[in-house]
Amino acid sequence: MRAMTRWARRALLSVAFGASLGLLAQGASAAVIGGPFALTDARTGKTVTDVDLRGGWLLLYFGYTFCPDVCPTDLQKIIAARGALGADGRALTPVFVTVDPARDTVPVMARYVALFSPDLMGLTGSQAEIDRIVGEYRVYVAKQAVPGGGGAYLVNHSTFLYLVDPRGKVAEILPASLTPVALARRVRTAMGAPDQG
Ligand code: NI
Numbered sequence: 001m002r003a004m005t006r007w008a009r010r011a012l013l014s015v016a017f018g019a020s021l022g023l024l025a026q027g028a029s030a031a032v033i034g035g036p037f038a039l040t041d042a043r044t045g046k047t048v049t050d051v052d053l054r055g056g057w058l059l060l061y062f063g064y065t066f067c068p069d070v071c072p073t074d075l076q077k078i079i080a081a082r083g084a085l086g087a088d089g090r091a092l093t094p095v096f097v098t099v100d101p102a103r104d105t106v107p108v109m110a111r112y113v114a115l116f117s118p119d120l121m122g123l124t125g126s127q128a129e130i131d132r133i134v135g136e137y138r139v140y141v142a143k144q145a146v147p148g149g150g151g152a153y154l155v156n157h158s159t160f161l162y163l164v165d166p167r168g169k170v171a172e173i174l175p176a177s178l179t180p181v182a183l184a185r186r187v188r189t190a191m192g193a194p195d196q197g
Helices: 002-026 070-084 086-091 106-116 127-136 180-191
Strands: 038-041 046-049 057-063 092-098 121-124 141-145 153-157 161-164 170-174
Touching: 038 127, 057 070, 057 180, 070 086, 070 092, 070 106, 070 180, 086 092, 086 180, 092 106, 092 127, 106 121, 161 180, 170 180
Parallel strands: 057 092, 092 121
Antiparallel strands: 038 046, 038 121, 057 161, 141 153, 161 170
16 A cells, blocks of 8 residues: 555656646746756765766756665666666766755765766755755655654655756656666667667
């Protein structure tokens, strides 16, 4: 029952978020998704900005290290998809951005991203810095107290992947429900690399 509730909630979030993206596409432009940021790269402890990261492709995923199951599954998928890209994958930096900076400090994030791949960048920052990028990318984030959990909480969040091109523009917003192979194919197409099947 608990698992069903979680999946149902995730599905509802995806539907709600997809609808809001649809409205954005009809109204202004999908170009309103994304924007400038200055966050801390957990692997180096140094500030990194959207401008610093231009010149290569980014695959952004928003989540948090305490996430019980969804984030680890999706991050594994991202790393697998990047591996499936072979040599082309070297032009793609996978980036995990926390939506829970209070708990996801630099050392916590550094340990976590290292579990998945030495090539996975982990970004954290102050609550204000995270609020900014979450707003720019229209990420759904909602804290949920764990009943009887003594202050413990979960963070419900949308799970879309944002493919950012070398100019810093969002090229594609992809659902995390794609298989690693399908995800790799979509990324390869967007990157303009030859299809290798
Ligand atoms: Ni998560």
